[in-house]
Amino acid sequence: MSKRTEIQTILEDFKPRVGQELTVMGWVRAFRSNRFIALNDGTSMGTLQVVVDFEQIPEDVLKQISFHACIKATGKLVESQGAGQDVELLADTVEILGAANPEEYPMQPKVQSLEFLREKAHFRMRTNTFSAVFRIRHGIAYAVHKYYNDNGYFYMHTPIITGSDAEGAGEMFRVTNLDISNPPRTEEGEVDFKEDFFEKPTNLTVSGQLQAEIGALALGKVYTFGPTFRAENSNTSRHLAEFWMIEPEVAFYDIFDNMDLAEDFCKYLINHILENYSAELEFLDQRIQNLEKNMPKNERRAMGLIETLRFVVDNDFERITYTDAVNILRNSKPYKKGKFEYDVEWGKDLQAEHERYLVEKKFQKPVIVRDYPASIKAFYMRMNDEQEGVPGKTVAAMDVLFPGIGEVIGGSQREERLDVLKTRMADMNVHEEELWWYLELRKFGGAPHAGFGLGFERMVQFITGMGNIRDVIAFPRTPGNAEF
RNA sequence: GCCUCAGUAGCUCAGCUGGUUAGAGCGGCGGACUGUUAAUCCGUAGGUCAUAGGUUCAAGUCCUAUCUGAGGCGCCA
Numbered sequence: 001m002s003k004r005t006e007i008q009t010i011l012e013d014f015k016p017r018v019g020q021e022l023t024v025m026g027w028v029r030a031f032r033s034n035r036f037i038a039l040n041d042g043t044s045m046g047t048l049q050v051v052v053d054f055e056q057i058p059e060d061v062l063k064q065i066s067f068h069a070c071i072k073a074t075g076k077l078v079e080s081q082g083a084g085q086d087v088e089l090l091a092d093t094v095e096i097l098g099a100a101n102p103e104e105y106p107m108q109p110k111v112q113s114l115e116f117l118r119e120k121a122h123f124r125m126r127t128n129t130f131s132a133v134f135r136i137r138h139g140i141a142y143a144v145h146k147y148y149n150d151n152g153y154f155y156m157h158t159p160i161i162t163g164s165d166a167e168g169a170g171e172m173f174r175v176t177n178l179d180i181s182n183p184p185r186t187e188e189g190e191v192d193f194k195e196d197f198f199e200k201p202t203n204l205t206v207s208g209q210l211q212a213e214i215g216a217l218a219l220g221k222v223y224t225f226g227p228t229f230r231a232e233n234s235n236t237s238r239h240l241a242e243f244w245m246i247e248p249e250v251a252f253y254d255i256f257d258n259m260d261l262a263e264d265f266c267k268y269l270i271n272h273i274l275e276n277y278s279a280e281l282e283f284l285d286q287r288i289q290n291l292e293k294n295m296p297k298n299e300r301r302a303m304g305l306i307e308t309l310r311f312v313v314d315n316d317f318e319r320i321t322y323t324d325a326v327n328i329l330r331n332s333k334p335y336k337k338g339k340f341e342y343d344v345e346w347g348k349d350l351q352a353e354h355e356r357y358l359v360e361k362k363f364q365k366p367v368i369v370r371d372y373p374a375s376i377k378a379f380y381m382r383m384n385d386e387q388e389g390v391p392g393k394t395v396a397a398m399d400v401l402f403p404g405i406g407e408v409i410g411g412s413q414r415e416e417r418l419d420v421l422k423t424r425m426a427d428m429n430v431h432e433e434e435l436w437w438y439l440e441l442r443k444f445g446g447a448p449h450a451g452f453g454l455g456f457e458r459m460v461q462f463i464t465g466m467g468n469i470r471d472v473i474a475f476p477r478t479p480g481n482a483e484f
Numbered sequence: 485g486c487c488u489c490a491g492u493a494g495c496u497c498a499g500c501u502g503g504u505u506a507g508a509g510c511g512g513c514g515g516a517c518u519g520u521u522a523a524u525c526c527g528u529a530g531g532u533c534a535u536a537g538g539u540u541c542a543a544g545u546c547c548u549a550u551c552u553g554a555g556g557c558g559c560c561a
Contacts, residue, residue, distance in 0.1 A: 030520090030521080030522080030523085032519095032520045032521065032522095032523050032524095033517070033518070033519075033520045033521095033523060033524085034517070034518070034520095035517095035518050035519070035520065036518095036519075036520045036521075036523085038520095038521080049520085049521085051518095051519085051520095052518095053518075054518075055518095067511090080519090081519060082519055082520065082521070083519095083521080084520080084521045085521085102494095102511080102512060102513090103494090103512060103513075104494090105494095106494065106495085107495095108494075108495060108510080108511050108512090109510095109511080109522075110495075110496090110510060110511070110522075111495095111496090111522090112495060112496085113495080113496075115553065115554065116495070116496090118553095119553090170559065170560065171559085206560095207561090228561075230559085230560075230561085232485095232558095232559050232560070233485055233559085234485095234558085234559060234560075235485085235486095235556095235557095236555095236556080236557080236558090236559095236560095237554095237555080237556095238560090238561085239559080239560070239561085240561090243561065244561095245561060246561095247561095341557080342557095351557085351558090352556095352557075352558085353557090406560095406561095407560070407561065408561070409561075410560075410561060452561095453560095453561055454561070455560085455561030456561080457561080458561060459561095468554095480552095
């Protein structure tokens with residue numbers, strides 16, 4: 001394959017290349033007037049105009065220049081006579097690398113619904129919307145590593161297969177190589193996992209946190225960034241059975257340090273995209289505006305996408321306690337008018353409608369809620385001292401709530417006191433034998449520490465403005481769907 | 485898992501209270517067009533109305549079941 005010049009390289013710095021003979025390769029976005037090809041190679045939002053002379057190009061080649069056909073074109077880069085672009089390539093030769101017969105190819109040069117494109121996951125990345133989303137997705141992933149590396153954290157790989165089912169984050173996927181239609185049985189008739197690969201029941205991980213704590217209590221500051229699996233039968237626009245989660249875990253951090261980290265980290269990620277993917281953001285912003293043009297005003301976003309991102313970066317997140325939240329909600333208009341479907345009562349978890357009120361109506365910016373009732377939170381969260389005006393026991397837990405998405409981060413200061421932890425585990429029916437190593441971390445050289453989990457796709461959703469989480473991961477896994 | 489809505493041409497949709505041969509735009513195909521920018525213009529072919537039953541003289545339209553999709557809720561990241 002001869003050398004190609006990437007289209008983004010040409011577009012961002014065309015001046016020194018004018019007059020040069022170049023080869024480009026990419027997918028046809030449009031073929032106008034039998035003469036002008038808009039060519040995109042995925043390197044950016046932009047297209048390079050390739051101009052062909054029908055007297056120079058064989059007719060069978062010309063005929064195959066159709067939507068999303070892959071071509072190679074060689075010619076001279078010149079300043080464009082047309083108004084829409086700075087430069088264009090006058091093609092001496094055009095080669096069809098991969099034709100795309102329009103009579104059979106399902107993609108069309110027009111706006112197609114996200115639902116339809118979801119069924120064409122192998123082609124949807126070629127569209128403006130999805131190529132923008134996936135370039136930004138990469139950008140966020142890169143920024144995650146850059147942020148932690150620049151701040152002295154170590155990237156830690158926690159296991160995908162776990163032998164513990166006490167991680168307390170929902171239903172798990174069983175991992176086994178037993179013959180499930182005829183598994184070996186014990187004398188009592190139970191499935192005999194002694195015969196299984198690991199000689200015990202194992203599952204796909206629902207969180208790397210417990211292992212990350214091991215890292216934090218040795219390396220000080222660590223983070224994980226890997227796939228996470230939940231076998232919940234969740235059918236919503238913000239849940240996946242397989243998703244990516246970022247979990248920093250930091251020794252000597254308390255809940256307040258944890259909140260500072262969460263806020264700073266979110267802002268860094270958003271800033272990185274604002275600074276490096278403005279063309280993609282502008283496209284997505286425009287896309288949403290076009291979509292909302294036909295909607296009633298009250299269903300439209302209060303701010304544009306870029307405006308929202310700037311606003312989040314420029315303003316402090318609101319920080320309140322769970323008890324504050326309950327008081328605010330009980331004094332709110334919708335509560336008094338009986339508009340909430342679920343009651344607000346100290347000790348009950350906040351429902352999505354309550355969180356949405358706090359974030360979208362009351363504060364109109366990200367909100368960090370902390371100090372939740374102990375009874376509704378996981379065993380490893382640190383028990384708070386009793387506080388005045390608070391009716392029950394609380395733990396140092398925190399949720400970061402974003403507009404439109406809800407919970408993006410869930411975290412806590414961890415319980416480092418062995419006796420308190422043991423009591424909590426007993427109360428919540430978590431077996432000590434399974435987590436003996438977790439307890440020994442407290443017994444030997446323990447330290448106060450804290451951390452959180454950030455749902456990567458939810459952050460991608462927020463930054464791209466995509467409404468459905470299935471449209472920010474290349475191959476979504478949801479109940480009843482594992483195609484591609 | 486629960487609730488609601490939807491499934492008509494390749495795509496997006498129209499088809500009023502059941503009533504002749506099922507419509508449009510875009511896309512495709514054929515043609516015109518060598519400075520276009522969602523190119524334009526002319527012509528043309530596409531449909532077991534999701535599937536299976538049922539009601540009726542008559543069903544795209546009503547009823548039942550199933551499948552698929554979307555939105556909301558719960559679980560959470």
